[in-house]
Amino acid sequence: MEQHFPVLVVLVPMLAAPIAVLFARGGLAWFLALASSLASLYMSAVMLLTVLDVGVISYHIGDWAPPWGIEYRIDRLNALVALLLSGVSVAVLPFARRSVKKEIALERQYLLYTCWSLCLSGLIGMTVTGDAFNVFVFLEISALSTYALVSMANRRQAHLAAFRYLVAGTVGATFILVGIGLLYMQTGTLNMADLAERLPAVAGTRPVIAGLGFIIVGIAVKMAMFPVHGWLPGAYSRAPVAVSAFLAGTATKVSAYLLVRFTYTVFGADFTFGTLSIGTPIILFGVAGAVVGSVAAMHASDLKRLLAYSSVAQISYMGIGIGIATVEGLGGGMLHVFNHALMKVALFMGVGCVLYSRGSASLESFSGLGKQMPIAMGAFTLAALSLIGVPGTAGFVSKWYLVVAALDSGWWPVAMVIMVTSLMAVVYMGKILERIWLGQPSTDVAHEGRVPVAMLSMLYVLAFANIYFGLETSLTVGVVLDAARELIGQGG
Amino acid sequence: MHHHYVLRVVSKILIPPILLFALYVQFHGDFGPGGGFQAGVIFAAAFVLYALVFGLAAAREVVSDTVLRIVSALGVLLYAGVGIVNMLKGNNFLAYNNLAVDPVAGQHLGVLLVEAGVGMTVGAVVISLFVYFSS
């Protein structure tokens, strides 16, 4: 059984979807989504342990040897990402049950969980695959289900946001498709490991360079890197809040992973960052994105929107780390992928609790909540501190590695920008925390009921994960730095 | 449109051959161009013609929304089911060789079943897209 885990980790959530559609019951669909996410979580944990123990797992689908067939290839990095994805899904689903019940009509709830399962399997599929074209197929599974998830919120702006996301996402995916085509043209293969072997022979040719460009631009769109981040604030702030929490922890993270996979594994770090020095523009756009995102977050009046803009800034940190291309830089970037997922999911859950009990996520509605909802707001505050990067939280660890990497490789202005934008995070998160703990409760905000225990407990799990991974860093840092060493070493 | 006898008769004559053609495309994909995708869409075209001539309500009585939903899900499950059988028989996912004693016959059977799954899902989804868009 265990030898089939690489494909089952994708297949189980994918099969939960049609089964849920057969029965068309919201509760059953939710249960199937949760059960399949749990199964995926278990399987990715087992695979991570196996990979740490014995090295890369390769699974030949259809028993066709690569490069003729499609290969699933698990190494340290994508085992960790798969663990993160299924973990986020497991954490958000118990929260989502009640939150979705309130936001979405009963007869459409099963459709939401169906799309959720499809989205999860698409994302994991993109992560574990070792075939460049297979990435495109699974990317479209996750993309289409994401558009549907965003559009399910019962407000008209959600449709518009989903449409813009669809247009941007399709353009991005088509760019990736062109890039893969150019690579295929020069090498005659689609398998990533095979590509990595055959590319050095044709590395200097123009289609390969153009292909790299197309793939990076396409992934940047999906990842919401500045200046192609326009779709993200609308999509995250208009989606149902549970969906925002899920997507914030998964969708852009997989794109960041893909960027690493293509630039480091397929093209090789030496070629991408040495010969072509692609790192410099990535870092520069990252710096610009960090500033733009933070400034926009400071001016947002709605908390979901504020968190979405702060995501733009945080994603830029990941880009910076990937662009610096040292072990600490890449490690810091990937660590931030992991840690940012923890904090953003917790923050969106906190907002979800407020939405559930107050029906609004405007800044005003947070006034004085520290007295009325101290339990939920306590967890929210922990996550907010992690976003700022206070020592002892997960956010601090990854920012630390990024700053050190920037200083080590002579990018000291970049380190400055990370510091300054962290200060801006202090400003925009501080503004909310001040309202929560020091503001007066506003009288005109409705009180729509207590937050269910299921929602609160998952919020706490995530909030404490932020502290746990801030103090006990050996697991994440160890795996990520080893993975970074492996990736950078691969280039030669 | 309901009083155009010519249309009604012509479409009654046309629909069976279209369905037949869909089946031909479905199973002839092994030898010539064609396969589940094209067959599914052609099958759906027959339904669209029926709906245009006899009205959507009549067409929905022939194929209800629930049936469409279930068939589209079953198509995916059939495809995956073939792969799971391969796994249970000890090979990897979608390794059709073990479906029959002779590996080539196994491959043939696998391709046939998988294409049938494709045709089911594509046909059902295209029909339901048409239904949703026109009701």
Place this chain on the structure above:
Amino acid sequence: MDSLPGYNYWIVILLMMTGLYVVMSCRNLLKKIVGLNIFQASVFVFYISIAKVSGGTAPILKDGIDVYSNPLPHVLILTAIVVGVATTALGLALIVRIHGDYDTIEEDEIEAEEPEG
């Protein structure tokens, strides 16, 4: 023709540019979707021209024929065509809903109602 080795690609590139321009500049949502279709269809042509082999025939095995075009890009593009239609369908459904919400599918008029987007 020999002086311009990549002439066949130039046509494809022009089509891709037109498609991308339609997507980015047109303010009408339906035209955006049509633009996406053009963009994708021209990428398909690009892939299929990679597969062409001079003197070859369609990759359906027959006795007496030795040169076939490359089947792999054909398969990839079959997949991509279907994915493209799926995206189109979802985009159109969103357009229908947006029209129900705003009574227009012109982005300018929607933005007038929705300054924050």
Place this chain on the structure above:
Amino acid sequence: MLGVTALAILRAPGLFTVVMLSSIYSLLSAVVFVTLDAVDVAFTEAVVGAGASTILMLAALALTNQRRAKPTPISPTGLIAAFLMGGGLIYATVDMPVLGDPSAPATLHVAPRYLNDSYDEVGLPNVVTSVLASYRGYDTFGEVTVIFTAGIGVLALLGRGRRDRKSRRKASSEST
């Protein structure tokens, strides 16, 4: 001809015209596929691209009751993006293999096994079907799932309960 159609789509004001032109565009590219020896792709493009998409677009057009698009102002960002992309590709064409070159890397590495061995390994004369359903069957499985996802997405958007769209619209505009 493809270029003329594409440019006409850019300029045409009537949405019905745009949809028809896009259908013509699909049919034309199907013809191109036939001349490039890709019969399966041509068949699919004709059936799916020109057929199914056009029907859906017409249905959407009927539902939205909009006949004309406003004229498009020239967009500098669009132009810059299009020319950057085109420039990148034209830069790349210099090193690209000539059309139909039998020694191009794409035709040498992976593809020959499909052509030479697929009949013995899968037993089908149509190599495209063998690759589609067997060698790369997992891609096709993903593709079926994409179609299924689109069906679910459209069901969620336009399925049951749409009749009270007007009332929901009121509710949602009040809540914003």
